[in-house]
Amino acid sequence: SQKIEQNSEALNIQEGKTATLTCNYTNYSPAYLQWYRQDPGRGPVFLLLIRENEKEKRKERLKVTFDTTLKQSLFHITASQPADSATYLCALRLDSNYQLIWGAGTKLIIKP
Amino acid sequence: GAVVSQHPSWVICKSGTSVKIECRSLDFQATTMFWYRQFPKQSLMLMATSNEGSKATYEQGVEKDKFLINHASLTLSTLTVTSAHPEDSSFYICSARGGSANTDTQYFGPGTRLTVL
Numbered sequence: 001s002q003k004i005e006q007n008s009e010a011l012n013i014q015e016g017k018t019a020t021l022t023c024n025y026t027n028y029s030p031a032y033l034q035w036y037r038q039d040p041g042r043g044p045v046f047l048l049l050i051r052e053n054e055k056e057k058r059k060e061r062l063k064v065t066f067d068t069t070l071k072q073s074l075f076h077i078t079a080s081q082p083a084d085s086a087t088y089l090c091a092l093r094l095d096s097n098y099q100l101i102w103g104a105g106t107k108l109i110i111k112p
Numbered sequence: 113g114a115v116v117s118q119h120p121s122w123v124i125c126k127s128g129t130s131v132k133i134e135c136r137s138l139d140f141q142a143t144t145m146f147w148y149r150q151f152p153k154q155s156l157m158l159m160a161t162s163n164e165g166s167k168a169t170y171e172q173g174v175e176k177d178k179f180l181i182n183h184a185s186l187t188l189s190t191l192t193v194t195s196a197h198p199e200d201s202s203f204y205i206c207s208a209r210g211g212s213a214n215t216d217t218q219y220f221g222p223g224t225r226l227t228v229l
Binding site: 034036041042043044046049089093099103105 | 153156161205216219221225
């Protein structure tokens with residue numbers, strides 16, 4: 001069966017450390033993968049997009065890797081801050097109608 | 113750029129009434145809009161995809177007669193929950209794609225919390 005897995009347990013990280021979140025998928029061949037941030041009671045906010053032919057993408061303190069062999073994406077936040085605390089969602093795009101398949105998200109808590 | 117608004121941000125209604133939720137792309141033309149619902153601590157569930165001027169495509173299991181979607185212009189889509197019942201209580205989120213914004217990315221509205229008593 002097809003599925004996307006993100007760690008359902010909250011990730012607790014000390015401020016200043018690097019937070020790493022994982023997105024694994026099975027039985028998909030995504031054209032690209034996106035990461036979003038969602039705060040409680042708010043809609044998701046787009047962070048980064050990485051295509052199937054890209055290994056790594058960076059934006060300020062954020063870095064995303066995409067390994068199509070392992071069927072895995074890693075999302076890193078360096079020099080983490082309490083303001084980075086949120087739920088982070090990964091989403092795969094498979095086909096030309098721009099629908100996204102979503103993971104359930106991982107809650108990240110950055111402790112001061 | 114790429115701002116999407118939703119109105120209302122929350123609504124409480126009685127069982128049996130209908131509720132309309134508006135989704136607007138404020139600074140770009142949205143060729144495609146998506147409607148999602150999300151239950152607490154769960155993933156986004158796509159309800160339907162709509163392209164301007166055409167009928168919405170509903171996901172399996174979503175009743176099109178209950179969740180009416182209208183995408184009459186490139187900047188506005190509406191979702192009407194007809195004869196709402198308590199089980200329809202959820203967080204409804206729209207997203208939009210198109211225009212000068214990155215067409216590979218969906219830009220989300222802030223969501224609408226619907227509570228049906």
